[in-house]
Amino acid sequence: MTTMTAAVRSASRVKKARWRALGIHALLLGIGVLFGLPFYWLIATSLKPDAQIFQMPPVWVPHPVQWSNYPRALTYIPYITYTFNTLFLCLMNVIGTVLSCSLVAYSLAKIRWRGRDLVFYSLLATMILPGQVTLIPTFAIFKWLGWIGSYKPLFVPAFFGSAFYIFLLRQFFMTLPNELSDAARIDGCTEFDAYWRVILPLARPALVTVALFTFIGTWNDFMGPLLYLSDERTYTLSMGLQFFVSQHGAEWGMLMAASAVMTVPIVVIFFLAQRTFIQGVTLTGIKG
Amino acid sequence: MEGPEKRGARRRQDQRNGLLFAAPWLVGLAVFIVYPILASLTYSFCSYDAIRPPHWVGLRNYQEMLFQDPLFWKALGNTLYMVVVGLPIGLAASLIVALLLNQKVRGIAFYRTLYFLPSITPVVATTVLWMWLLNPEIGLVNILLGKVGIAHPPAWLQDPAWSKPALILMGLWGVGGSMVIYLAGLQDIPEALYEAARLDGAGMLAQFRHVTLPMLSPVILFNLIMGLIGMFQYFTQVYVVTGGTGGPQDSTLFFALHLFNKAFTDFRMGYASAMAWVLFAITLICALVIFRSSARWVYYAGESR
Numbered sequence: 001m002t003t004m005t006a007a008v009r010s011a012s013r014v015k016k017a018r019w020r021a022l023g024i025h026a027l028l029l030g031i032g033v034l035f036g037l038p039f040y041w042l043i044a045t046s047l048k049p050d051a052q053i054f055q056m057p058p059v060w061v062p063h064p065v066q067w068s069n070y071p072r073a074l075t076y077i078p079y080i081t082y083t084f085n086t087l088f089l090c091l092m093n094v095i096g097t098v099l100s101c102s103l104v105a106y107s108l109a110k111i112r113w114r115g116r117d118l119v120f121y122s123l124l125a126t127m128i129l130p131g132q133v134t135l136i137p138t139f140a141i142f143k144w145l146g147w148i149g150s151y152k153p154l155f156v157p158a159f160f161g162s163a164f165y166i167f168l169l170r171q172f173f174m175t176l177p178n179e180l181s182d183a184a185r186i187d188g189c190t191e192f193d194a195y196w197r198v199i200l201p202l203a204r205p206a207l208v209t210v211a212l213f214t215f216i217g218t219w220n221d222f223m224g225p226l227l228y229l230s231d232e233r234t235y236t237l238s239m240g241l242q243f244f245v246s247q248h249g250a251e252w253g254m255l256m257a258a259s260a261v262m263t264v265p266i267v268v269i270f271f272l273a274q275r276t277f278i279q280g281v282t283l284t285g286i287k288g
Numbered sequence: 289m290e291g292p293e294k295r296g297a298r299r300r301q302d303q304r305n306g307l308l309f310a311a312p313w314l315v316g317l318a319v320f321i322v323y324p325i326l327a328s329l330t331y332s333f334c335s336y337d338a339i340r341p342p343h344w345v346g347l348r349n350y351q352e353m354l355f356q357d358p359l360f361w362k363a364l365g366n367t368l369y370m371v372v373v374g375l376p377i378g379l380a381a382s383l384i385v386a387l388l389l390n391q392k393v394r395g396i397a398f399y400r401t402l403y404f405l406p407s408i409t410p411v412v413a414t415t416v417l418w419m420w421l422l423n424p425e426i427g428l429v430n431i432l433l434g435k436v437g438i439a440h441p442p443a444w445l446q447d448p449a450w451s452k453p454a455l456i457l458m459g460l461w462g463v464g465g466s467m468v469i470y471l472a473g474l475q476d477i478p479e480a481l482y483e484a485a486r487l488d489g490a491g492m493l494a495q496f497r498h499v500t501l502p503m504l505s506p507v508i509l510f511n512l513i514m515g516l517i518g519m520f521q522y523f524t525q526v527y528v529v530t531g532g533t534g535g536p537q538d539s540t541l542f543f544a545l546h547l548f549n550k551a552f553t554d555f556r557m558g559y560a561s562a563m564a565w566v567l568f569a570i571t572l573i574c575a576l577v578i579f580r581s582s583a584r585w586v587y588y589a590g591e592s593r
Binding site: 021024025027028031032035036037038039041042045053054056057058100103104106107108111112113114115116119122123126128129130131132133134135136137138139140141143157159160161166191195216219220222223226227237238241242245246249252255256258259260262263266267270271274 | 299301302303305306307308309310312313314315316317319320321323324325327328331338385388389391393395396399401402403405406408409410411412413416417418419420421426428431461517520521523524527528531544547548551552557560561563564565567568571572575
């Protein structure tokens with residue numbers, strides 16, 4: 001008797017769960033189309049000849065697929081040069097940020113010294129400061145140094161640490177047992193050895209996260225290059241694309257090709273390091 | 289064990305090493321934060337064009353801002369629109385999507401990737417793409433709206449009444465960042481709480497209302513504050529769309545853009561500095577109000593223990 005009703009109830013529950021799963025799938029797919037469609041349209045437009053781009057009703061699948069927007073866009077603006085400019089800045093920023101932030105984070109997490117808490121609070125305080133407050137004097141400093149128009153304002157600051165990444169690394173270093181750095185010191189290691197040979201190798205996931213975020217942040221940065229670069233040949237991809245839009249707003253085929261080329265490296269990096277990436281976002285979010 | 293003099297040497301060494309390792313930040317803090325804060329505050333009381341030395345004008349920048357610059361109020365109003373309308377929509381959308389992605393169904397990893405991807409796509413590229421999608425005549429959005437029977441879809445970025453909603457729509461595509469943070473928060477909620485709620489007869493909605501929302505409230509607070517700061521600094525998208533003008537009819541002239549134009553187009557750096565301090569003050573006040581109110585709606589699991 002009891003087993004009967006239980007069986008009936010569990011059968012109806014299974015049925016209900018199946019409907020629920022179906023509903024979730026439908027929603028996921030529907031929203032997925034909304035998220036995916038712009039990407040599809042980006043690629044589709046970039047592969048169409050102009051006549052098809054402006055055709056009504058719209059052409060959903062480009063036929064024939066036409067690649068010429070890519071070479072046209074890539075030669076119309078010096079894309080290769082811009083890519084190298086951007087990569088150079090990314091590289092310098094990644095090196096500067098990872099080095100400086102890990103050093104400072106080590107000091108805040110693993111060395112006991114007077115004033116350490118004060119420095120830690122200074123990190124937190126600067127994180128809520130809008131960039132606009134420091135923007136103009138910083139510009140004035142670089143102008144005084146004669147650095148306007150060069151890349152220096154766009155990477156030198158990275159070597160002096162950034163509050164957010166120091167904070168992130170400090171939180172990670174705190175999770176590593178103190179015995180590790182203490183043992184290294186007792187074995188006669190210098191403090192730098194303890195940092196470089198013991199802590200850094202263990203902190204690889206956090207360091208990769210910081211490097212990734214810095215790379216993508218620099219790759220996508222627009223305001224910095226807008227402020228400091230004046231010579232067209234020194235532009236980054238962001239600047240180049242914006243300049244392109246402002247000059248040729250209606251060349252949608254070429255604009256989509258250029259946007260796609262700028263996006264692809266980020267997508268590739270994301271897929272290569274997806275797990276680290278999500279962990280990193282989570283780490284930064286939760287600890288805030 | 290260690291003698292007292294040895295311990296003293298150790299402590300001196302730690303003090304020296306600590307300072308040495310922290311030196312990059314200490315120098316950076318002085319040069320790129322503390323000095324600029326002081327200088328910016330000084331400039332805000334000066335007339336300064338970055339060529340001639342600044343000269344003192346007292347409160348004139350602040351007076352001009354409040355009484356003689358209608359664009360200041362326009363920019364402030366536009367920015368508050370994004371904070372009051374755009375931010376809640378964005379936060380709600382990313383929460384809904386996160387709830388959906390937290391379900392245990394097959395293929396969920398694919399959807400997570402797909403939903404997240406737009407948020408790391410370069411902003412300039414995203415913006416160019418949406419300028420195309422939102423094109424009034426031949427953009428995909430209006431084509432689709434036409435298909436579902438909307439005969440006169442808006443001109444989006446070219447219509448002063450629709451330009452800000454267009455930017456909000458554009459922002460919705462990039463909710464992936466806050467979504468991932470919600471998702472992490474959702475995954476930290478112990479399953480036992482839901483089981484207990486179900487035993488008490490709670491349905492889906494009641495579980496959301498009495499388990500999910502309170503447990504997620506610290507994460508909501510975090511996303512709210514970060515979103516607030518982001519909205520007050522909204523810049524790149526609108527610079528790319530309008531070439532820095534904030535058009536049409538100043539409908540997308542946001543605070544950060546107006547400030548930028550004052551500083552680097554008109555070279556009125558003193559005035560722009562004053563604007564930056566007003567921006568800071570408003571951000572701080574909003575953040576404080578949210579924090580104060582958070583005592584009533586944010587639940588920290590640690591407190592009850």
